[in-house]
Amino acid sequence: MVTFARSPAGKLFARLGVFAAIIVSGSVAVLLAGQAPAASTNGGSTSGGSATADPWVAKRTSWGDPDLQGIWTTDDEFNVPVERPREFGTRAMLTEEEVAQRAREAERRARDDKADRRALREDQTGDGPEHWYEQGKVISRRTSLIVDPPDGRIPPFTPEGQKRAKAQREKSSLANGPWNGPEDLDLRDRCITRGVPNTWFPSAYNNGFQIVQSPGYVAIFYERLHEARVIPMDGRPHVSSGVRQWIGDSRGRWEGDTLVVEAKNFSEKSQFRGATENLRLVERYTRVDADTVKVEFTVDDPTTWTRPWTAMVTGKKDPFYWQIFEYACHEGNYGMFNILSGARAQERAAEQAARKAAQKATQKPTEKK
Amino acid sequence: MRSSVTHLVLKSTGVVIALVSLIVILQARAEPGATGQGQAESKTNLNGIWQAINTANWDLQEHAARPGPPQLGALLAAPAGLGVVEGNEIPYQPAAADKKKQNFEKRWSLDPEAKCYLPGVPRATYMPFPFQIIQGTDKIMIAYEYAAAVRVVHMDKVPKSPVETWMGHSVGRWEGNTLVVDVTSFNDQSWFDRSGNFHSDALHVVERYTPAGPNVIQYEATIEDPKVFTRPWKISMPLYRRLEKNAQLLEFRCVEFSEELLYGHLRKKPSR
Numbered sequence: 001m002v003t004f005a006r007s008p009a010g011k012l013f014a015r016l017g018v019f020a021a022i023i024v025s026g027s028v029a030v031l032l033a034g035q036a037p038a039a040s041t042n043g044g045s046t047s048g049g050s051a052t053a054d055p056w057v058a059k060r061t062s063w064g065d066p067d068l069q070g071i072w073t074t075d076d077e078f079n080v081p082v083e084r085p086r087e088f089g090t091r092a093m094l095t096e097e098e099v100a101q102r103a104r105e106a107e108r109r110a111r112d113d114k115a116d117r118r119a120l121r122e123d124q125t126g127d128g129p130e131h132w133y134e135q136g137k138v139i140s141r142r143t144s145l146i147v148d149p150p151d152g153r154i155p156p157f158t159p160e161g162q163k164r165a166k167a168q169r170e171k172s173s174l175a176n177g178p179w180n181g182p183e184d185l186d187l188r189d190r191c192i193t194r195g196v197p198n199t200w201f202p203s204a205y206n207n208g209f210q211i212v213q214s215p216g217y218v219a220i221f222y223e224r225l226h227e228a229r230v231i232p233m234d235g236r237p238h239v240s241s242g243v244r245q246w247i248g249d250s251r252g253r254w255e256g257d258t259l260v261v262e263a264k265n266f267s268e269k270s271q272f273r274g275a276t277e278n279l280r281l282v283e284r285y286t287r288v289d290a291d292t293v294k295v296e297f298t299v300d301d302p303t304t305w306t307r308p309w310t311a312m313v314t315g316k317k318d319p320f321y322w323q324i325f326e327y328a329c330h331e332g333n334y335g336m337f338n339i340l341s342g343a344r345a346q347e348r349a350a351e352q353a354a355r356k357a358a359q360k361a362t363q364k365p366t367e368k369k
Numbered sequence: 370m371r372s373s374v375t376h377l378v379l380k381s382t383g384v385v386i387a388l389v390s391l392i393v394i395l396q397a398r399a400e401p402g403a404t405g406q407g408q409a410e411s412k413t414n415l416n417g418i419w420q421a422i423n424t425a426n427w428d429l430q431e432h433a434a435r436p437g438p439p440q441l442g443a444l445l446a447a448p449a450g451l452g453v454v455e456g457n458e459i460p461y462q463p464a465a466a467d468k469k470k471q472n473f474e475k476r477w478s479l480d481p482e483a484k485c486y487l488p489g490v491p492r493a494t495y496m497p498f499p500f501q502i503i504q505g506t507d508k509i510m511i512a513y514e515y516a517a518a519v520r521v522v523h524m525d526k527v528p529k530s531p532v533e534t535w536m537g538h539s540v541g542r543w544e545g546n547t548l549v550v551d552v553t554s555f556n557d558q559s560w561f562d563r564s565g566n567f568h569s570d571a572l573h574v575v576e577r578y579t580p581a582g583p584n585v586i587q588y589e590a591t592i593e594d595p596k597v598f599t600r601p602w603k604i605s606m607p608l609y610r611r612l613e614k615n616a617q618l619l620e621f622r623c624v625e626f627s628e629e630l631l632y633g634h635l636r637k638k639p640s641r
Contacts, residue, residue: 219510325532
């Protein structure tokens with residue numbers, strides 16, 4: 001059950017406790033016995049590319065569209081940095097030795113070793129032990145998620161873009177406050193949206209997304225924040241620029257076997273690394289083989305960056321990831337409650353201390369007598 | 370003597386019935402996976418954007434118009450309705466009937482809709498918002514405009530849901546041209562309407578979506594919850610296709626609209 005422990009479902013249930021794990025391992029047994037898993041991504045391979053010789057023949061839906069349906073996860077790219085560390089220059093892939101190093105690091109984090117757990121500092125709201133995180137099953141060789149510019153790094157900000165990105169970073173549970181109200185936390189803390197293209201970047205958990213197609217529509221359902229985009233494919237125009245949305249307004253088309261989606265009409269309240277409502281996003285989804293869909297997305301906002309840039313993530317099938325789990329974030333947002341009530345408690349404590357100090361200061365002259 | 374023979378016959382009949390129903394249940398369970406892929410694909414086409422046009426979200430049962438929170442004037446007053454419950458009665462157990470009354474009295478703050486929580490099933494269907502059915506190859510996705518709620522109906526064989534959820538675990542099958550969805554694994558948090566009708570984590574809903582013309586689905590939901598009700602009960606209503614040429618789901622991400630209600634008391638007070 002090594003693979004189970006390292007699977008997304010396994011991780012999820014490690015969080016939910018042993019009882020749930022027993023239930024799910026039962027279900028997994030049923031799954032293994034009852035049906036051949038669609039794919040197996042485990043095995044010793046540490047390579048990012050597929051070594052199979054069979055040419056992939058693109059599957060089609062019964063109504064003739066390229067078939068991208070299924071549950072995909074970007075877990076395997078959790079260990080790939082968004083931006084390429086400068087020492088790699090324009091090199092897109094790690095050497096064997098570097099891959100082995102990345103694998104050892106992932107292995108260490110996947111262990112439930114108390115010594116590896118992050119210590120909780122007094123000024124932090126805390127974070128789970130590292131073994132909670134989805135480390136993926138296959139160690140990616142990629143040096144960055146960004147594929148263009150060729151150095152794998154986000155191009156320079158415009159001065160305003162830089163200011164906005166900094167301001168955004170400062171309003172987060174990971175920043176230093178002040179937390180006067182919910183608006184001082186970011187959209188993730190508030191359980192409003194992960195948003196696109198943010199949600200494409202693999203994070204600690206819940207990296208799954210499900211594609212369901214019907215004639216004229218492609219729907220993409222992201223596990224994080226239970227966000228669904230139902231994308232019209234019939235060539236209709238975007239909604240008027242007066243209708244702004246957290247995740248924009250998306251329109252799709254087929255270019256050969258590639259799904260191309262353009263999104264615009266983002267809200268000025270959307271948050272993506274300092275981008276504004278002028279953000280234009282173009283995504284290209286290409287199924288590479290039975291178990292792999294590549295999602296390449298280009299981000300263009302001249303008011304924020306000096307040139308467009310492109311990242312790519314790889315969605316893999318995982319037989320253990322048989323459903324998108326319900327991410328009822330807002331419904332259980334104790335974090336918001338605790339951060340705000342903690343901030344108020346600190347203020348009260350500070351006020352009390354100030355009052356005491358003031359009392360002492362006024363008492364001192366009389367004490368001297 | 371005669372009575373004991375009758376007893377024996379009755380008893381063995383009971384055993385046979387139990388066995389037969391067990392076999393039926395097992396077969397029914399095996400069915401979805403048995404024929405493999407393509408279960409969502411049917412000649413019946415439920416694709417589209419749909420919406421209920423009734424007042425079930427205010428109150429499932431028949432009701433006269435009634436006021437909303439007084440400070441908002443007539444804005445949030447509830448429109449009258451003839452009800453969607455078969456026979457109009459919701460068969461609460463006595464303690465549950467009391468709880469429903471309390472819920473009703475405190476509905477402005479207790480209704481999960483006020484907090485922008487996920488709506489659950491069947492409430493998601495008759496919220497005053499559109500929803501879209503995307504009938505894929507072996508899954509049917511239902512995306513709701515309200516609160517960005519989403520469900521995936523498994524038309525293929527899947528394991529049991531390992532956890533309880535707001536939106537339940539949906540397994541579907543076709544009965545003729547009716548999509549039948551069996552929904553289980555609920556938590557006890559959602560309500561059926563703004564009037565405090567509620568359920569426990571033992572809720573089991575069976576939904577039936579039957580086309581009734583090109584632009585209408587006849588919707589039925591049988592609601593069973595042995596912890597709250599004395600017997601199963603049923604709601605039904607038509608769902609109408611949104612015919613606007615440019616119809617599409619828009620965002621109703623109400624989390625930010627609920628923050629004042631949920632966290633307002635934790636805001637920093639303006640200093641003196």
